[in-house]
Amino acid sequence: MAELRLTPTSHLVLGLIALAGRATPYDLKRAVAERVGQVWSFPHAQLYTEPVRLVSAGLLREERESGGRHRRYFVITSEGKAALMKWLSEPRSETVEIRDPGLLRLFFSDLLDRRGLQTLAAAQQRAHQKRLEALESLARSTAPQLYREPSLGPLRMGLLYEKAAVDFWRDIAAAKPPAKSRKH
Amino acid sequence: MAELRLTPTSHLVLGLIALAGRATPYDLKRAVAERVGQVWSFPHAQLYTEPVRLVSAGLLREERESGGRHRRYFVITSEGKAALMKWLSEPRSETVEIRDPGLLRLFFSDLLDRRGLQTLAAAQQRAHQKRLEALESLARSTAPQLYREPSLGPLRMGLLYEKAAVDFWRDIAAAKPPAKSRKH
DNA sequence: CCTATCATGTAATCCGTTACATGATTAT
DNA sequence: ATAATCATGTAACGGATTACATGATAGG
Numbered sequence: 001m002a003e004l005r006l007t008p009t010s011h012l013v014l015g016l017i018a019l020a021g022r023a024t025p026y027d028l029k030r031a032v033a034e035r036v037g038q039v040w041s042f043p044h045a046q047l048y049t050e051p052v053r054l055v056s057a058g059l060l061r062e063e064r065e066s067g068g069r070h071r072r073y074f075v076i077t078s079e080g081k082a083a084l085m086k087w088l089s090e091p092r093s094e095t096v097e098i099r100d101p102g103l104l105r106l107f108f109s110d111l112l113d114r115r116g117l118q119t120l121a122a123a124q125q126r127a128h129q130k131r132l133e134a135l136e137s138l139a140r141s142t143a144p145q146l147y148r149e150p151s152l153g154p155l156r157m158g159l160l161y162e163k164a165a166v167d168f169w170r171d172i173a174a175a176k177p178p179a180k181s182r183k184h
Numbered sequence: 185m186a187e188l189r190l191t192p193t194s195h196l197v198l199g200l201i202a203l204a205g206r207a208t209p210y211d212l213k214r215a216v217a218e219r220v221g222q223v224w225s226f227p228h229a230q231l232y233t234e235p236v237r238l239v240s241a242g243l244l245r246e247e248r249e250s251g252g253r254h255r256r257y258f259v260i261t262s263e264g265k266a267a268l269m270k271w272l273s274e275p276r277s278e279t280v281e282i283r284d285p286g287l288l289r290l291f292f293s294d295l296l297d298r299r300g301l302q303t304l305a306a307a308q309q310r311a312h313q314k315r316l317e318a319l320e321s322l323a324r325s326t327a328p329q330l331y332r333e334p335s336l337g338p339l340r341m342g343l344l345y346e347k348a349a350v351d352f353w354r355d356i357a358a359a360k361p362p363a364k365s366r367k368h
Numbered sequence: 369c370c371t372a373t374c375a376t377g378t379a380a381t382c383c384g385t386t387a388c389a390t391g392a393t394t395a396t
Numbered sequence: 397a398t399a400a401t402c403a404t405g406t407a408a409c410g411g412a413t414t415a416c417a418t419g420a421t422a423g424g
Contacts (some may be wrong), residue, residue: 007411008288015292026375028355031286036291039282040247043413050379050411072376088289088296091307096315098223098283098338098345104192105272107220108199112272117334123275150301150356153290154282160300166346172334189414191383210403227385232405234383256404 004058006083009042013050014059014076014084022063022073025051035151038135039158044062100165102127106172121173123164132162188241190267193226197234198243198260203205206247209235219335222319223342239324243267285348286311286317290356303358348350 004010016031017023023031028047030130036042051074054060060078063073076084077117133181142152188194201207207215214230220226235258238244239287241263247257254312260268286308321344326336 003221005410008283008285009411011288011292012254014294015275015288018295019292024375025377029375030287038289040284040288041279041281045377045414046412053411084292085295088292089300089303091303092285092319093307094285095225096345096349096352097191097225097281098342099283100224100341101192101276101278101337102218102280103341104195104199104224107335108203108268108272109334109337111199111202116273118272122233123277127277150293150358151291153293153352153356154284155289155350157284157287157349158282160348160352161345164348165280165341168337168341168344172337175332189382195381208403209405213403229386229405230384237383 004053004057006087008040008083009046010059011084012036012042012052013047014087015081017051017060017076018081018084019056022075024071028098034138036154038137039137039154048084054080090136099125099159102165118173125169125173128162128165128169132159132166135159135162140177188237190271193230194238194243195268195271196220196226197231197238197258198264199272200234201235201244201258201260201266202265206259208255208257218322220338222322223338239262253279284347286349286353288352302357305353309353312346312349312353316343316350319343319346 012032013028016028020027025044025048025117028051029044032042032047051060051062051072055062055074059077060074061077063075064070102120106124107122109120112120119180135155139155139159196216200212204211205323209228209232211218212235213228215257216226216231229317235244235246235256239246243261243263244258247259265305284305289304290308296304319339323336323339333335
């Protein structure tokens, strides 16, 4: 019952196990890979270690399969469920982090010449386009009537971001150089 | 000259110092706070420790002010400049992380009843609206003719995200319950 | 059969974060 | 004068990431 801070990873694991009833770390890995993980990545190693932490906090319980493959199933405890529901209901205002390396580069584009900026913008536009298509194909692989399902939200928001990013970078790639540098 | 991996924080520090010529950690802190930091946060403690790391890697040089306040100024070395330009020019396709706790909650909204989802959506809409206004005011505080300056890119993209998020959550808050649960 | 890839972990490192701490300015 | 905030760090912890490792399964 060690005290430990609940991180986003904790809530992810708690939530996935609550939804599934029980799950092995590999189940978690797959579930993450095809949904949230596309937008907010959680390395698989954590999906093996985090449940152990949560067991030590009394929020999960481990049920090792006695026969067959001895899989490690994790189940949520009532304390775990309570913690999860508390987090879900709490109106907490946490901050959003948009960690986009392309934007960080853009922030320093004054260090690049015009050509360099063009190259960056073109590459970013392409990358986001590709990503957009990947997410779209993922979204399409879902039954259409489920597309509006709230749990697909992260994916949908990811799509919105990628769409915006494609336009954003296209715009930058197309921008005319500032007047002052017209005649260098 | 220890080998060390260059993280986004490294590039941030290198870039800011390259732009400024030289800077104290506090200069970095301020520069971050009013621009990128709004979208991708970098705790101030790192802005004090990271330059030290970079010095040990030979990418920065420290110049302690001899008179007055003995400020610790950091200057970029030619190796540092090279590393920075390499990173800026490299076409590397890194992944974007959108770490939005609201979206993580939404992912688990099947665990909430309709009222709970409404509450979540309303709270998120409000939070994003507020954030949007904060970013807008920040953007306005910049000279208008500089608004399109590439280095304001992260802020602009942040604005696009927040705008999309407001609509996104409004949409969710407004959604009618699925037909199947009409007559419970 | 042999080779990929799947499935399942463990270990070590290190970066990111939180917490603590304190002298110097500025405002009241 | 005193309180508040600015400016400037340091220390410690722990979670996140990377790297390593290996048996099982399936495809060719």
